Amino acid sequence: MSIAAPQGGHEALDVNAVRRDFPVLEQTVRGKPLAYLDNAATSQKPRRVIEAIDHYYRHDNANIHRGVHTLSERATAAYENAREGLARFINANSAKELVFLRGTTEAINLVANAWARPKLGRGDRVLITEAEHHSNIVPWQLLCEQTGAELRVVPVTDSGELDLDAFEQELTGEPAIFAVGHVSNALGTVNPLEYLIPRAKAVGATVVVDGAQATPHLAVDVQALGCDFYAFSGHKMFGPTGIGCLWGRAEHLDAMPPWQGGGEMIKVVRFDKSLWNDIPHKFEAGTPNIAGAIGLGEAAAYISELGIDRIAAREALLLEHATRVLSEVPGLRIIGTGPHKAAVVSFVMTDIHPHDLGTILDHEGIAIRAGHHCAMPLMERFGVAATTRASMAMYNTTEEIDRLAAALTRAREVLA
Amino acid sequence: MDLQSLYHEIIVDHNRRPRNFRRIEDATRMSEGHNPLCGDKLKLYVLLEDGVIKDVSFEGSGCAISMASASLLTERLKGRPEAEAEELFEEMHRLLTSDSEAEADTDKLGKLASLAGVRAYPSRVKCATLSWHTLHAALEGEDLISTE
Numbered sequence: 001m002s003i004a005a006p007q008g009g010h011e012a013l014d015v016n017a018v019r020r021d022f023p024v025l026e027q028t029v030r031g032k033p034l035a036y037l038d039n040a041a042t043s044q045k046p047r048r049v050i051e052a053i054d055h056y057y058r059h060d061n062a063n064i065h066r067g068v069h070t071l072s073e074r075a076t077a078a079y080e081n082a083r084e085g086l087a088r089f090i091n092a093n094s095a096k097e098l099v100f101l102r103g104t105t106e107a108i109n110l111v112a113n114a115w116a117r118p119k120l121g122r123g124d125r126v127l128i129t130e131a132e133h134h135s136n137i138v139p140w141q142l143l144c145e146q147t148g149a150e151l152r153v154v155p156v157t158d159s160g161e162l163d164l165d166a167f168e169q170e171l172t173g174e175p176a177i178f179a180v181g182h183v184s185n186a187l188g189t190v191n192p193l194e195y196l197i198p199r200a201k202a203v204g205a206t207v208v209v210d211g212a213q214a215t216p217h218l219a220v221d222v223q224a225l226g227c228d229f230y231a232f233s234g235h236k237m238f239g240p241t242g243i244g245c246l247w248g249r250a251e252h253l254d255a256m257p258p259w260q261g262g263g264e265m266i267k268v269v270r271f272d273k274s275l276w277n278d279i280p281h282k283f284e285a286g287t288p289n290i291a292g293a294i295g296l297g298e299a300a301a302y303i304s305e306l307g308i309d310r311i312a313a314r315e316a317l318l319l320e321h322a323t324r325v326l327s328e329v330p331g332l333r334i335i336g337t338g339p340h341k342a343a344v345v346s347f348v349m350t351d352i353h354p355h356d357l358g359t360i361l362d363h364e365g366i367a368i369r370a371g372h373h374c375a376m377p378l379m380e381r382f383g384v385a386a387t388t389r390a391s392m393a394m395y396n397t398t399e400e401i402d403r404l405a406a407a408l409t410r411a412r413e414v415l416a
Numbered sequence: 417m418d419l420q421s422l423y424h425e426i427i428v429d430h431n432r433r434p435r436n437f438r439r440i441e442d443a444t445r446m447s448e449g450h451n452p453l454c455g456d457k458l459k460l461y462v463l464l465e466d467g468v469i470k471d472v473s474f475e476g477s478g479c480a481i482s483m484a485s486a487s488l489l490t491e492r493l494k495g496r497p498e499a500e501a502e503e504l505f506e507e508m509h510r511l512l513t514s515d516s517e518a519e520a521d522t523d524k525l526g527k528l529a530s531l532a533g534v535r536a537y538p539s540r541v542k543c544a545t546l547s548w549h550t551l552h553a554a555l556e557g558e559d560l561i562s563t564e
Contacts, residue, residue, distance in 0.1 A: 355479040359419075359422065385457070
């Protein structure tokens with residue numbers, strides 16, 4: 001397996017060929033072809049990812065880094081090869097800067113506990129935004145409770161974009177940490193990191209980016225972004241669940257104490273004092289999710305081969321189509337109307353609760369998400385308890401979106 | 417299972433025109449129910465006199481199933497003895513949850529049996545039971561109940 005740096009091709013994606021890569025899409029649900037429009041919750045897995053995991057368990061399964069037998073060497077090579085590929089995928093300076101964890105949530109908790117907690121105290125500020133997923137709110141809230149630091153929140157505007165004036169105002173308070181999502185899972189808004197990060201760095205903040213919704217949709221270059229930490233999850237980017245990565249600057253990771261203790265993360269264990277392993281292993285206590293890492297490496301290779309720019313172009317087309325046809329559905333209001341969005345359309349319908357819509361759409365074979373999307377403060381900001389969210393991946397089609405729009409129109413008849 | 421079995425005309429009607437959707441100023445019991453998963457929230461008011469539910473009403477927002485269930489509850493229990501509410505609570509549980517061994521008595525349930533279709537949608541059962549749990553809490557004199 002080798003992973004090239006993300007690059008764009010000039011020809012458009014062959015959608016039918018891409019769809020054939022995903023076995024799960026070849027099924028009917030309640031007698032209708034499955035239209036899977038819940039990709040922001042989790043993406044589907046291409047055959048080659050499933051096969052890479054299968055291959056590992058059939059042929060190479062062994063524990064890594066310590067065994068001297070052939071299988072252990074193969075497993076170690078596959079695991080570290082995946083790390084190197086993923087480091088290239090986000091243009092990290094070195095694979096040492098990439099820690100395998102369970103996912104974005106664990107990655108943010110690691111930064112909050114091992115980086116921020118020893119540094120923060122009363123009088124310090126942690127800045128987040130109103131649009132964050134609970135996984136980029138609650139770890140900081142816990143941190144603030146433990147350290148006496150203050151949690152500050154940048155609001156979003158009516159279009160679901162970050163209020164940049166309020167952001168600038170917050171920077172005058174010189175936050176120690178600025179934690180921000182690259183792409184909003186609930187609304188799809190792409191945050192202007194190229195503006196936000198230099199501004200936050202200029203006042204001395206450590207910048208932590210939740211990239212869970214970004215890696216499957218747009219090119220990520222952590223060196224160009226200039227952030228301090230970048231977290232992402234495998235299952236949002238066509239890889240398996242239970243695996244994700246934290247990228248951190250080597251000098252930060254070196255300076256951080258371990259978070260969890262156990263095997264793998266040590267060099268020497270003595271009862272009077274143990275010596276920690278080098279990064280990234282210092283943060284990978286216990287036998288890791290080896291198959292997951294290999295699967296995630298394969299997913300990144302798949303994205304790179306399709307071309308992230310071609311994926312983005314395909315999704316831009318789907319977003320444009322979805323925004324247009326859904327806007328024409330009577331009584332439908334889209335929440336999140338900024339100009340820079342991933343292929344996510346979050347909406348409410350007059351007099352129809354999202355959960356009723358979810359059930360009615362399921363009867364049409366259409367999978368969407370109804371609920372608060374783990375962003376309860378954002379729902380409150382827009383005065384709704386929940387929204388219905390259609391989130392697209394490059395394998396979705398305009399026909400599927402048309403079926404969604406037609407089913408939404410019929411939903412009103414069911415409940416009328 | 418077709419959609420009409422779930423969104424029965426009685427449910428659609430009670431969702432569109434919920435009965436007893438108001439506050440009771442002199443309520444003797446009040447309880448709030450909340451389903452954090454979907455954001456359904458309701459307040460249930462009861463005027464209890466000598467073991468009889470003289471008046472019962474609700475306010476809140478939620479999906480069609482939860483609104484209709486609350487509306488049907490108030491319509492059914494107004495003027496009925498408190499003990500009957502607890503009996504129906506048990507009966508509704510039998511109707512809606514597949515793990516119950518005994519068959520629900522649909523004659524006894526009357527219109528409430530129109531919620532039977534929910535049983536085929538495990539993720540929606542909580543929507544239908546929220547008002548009943550909230551009523552139970554109100555009658556027990558508890559303050560706040562969550563189905564989560």
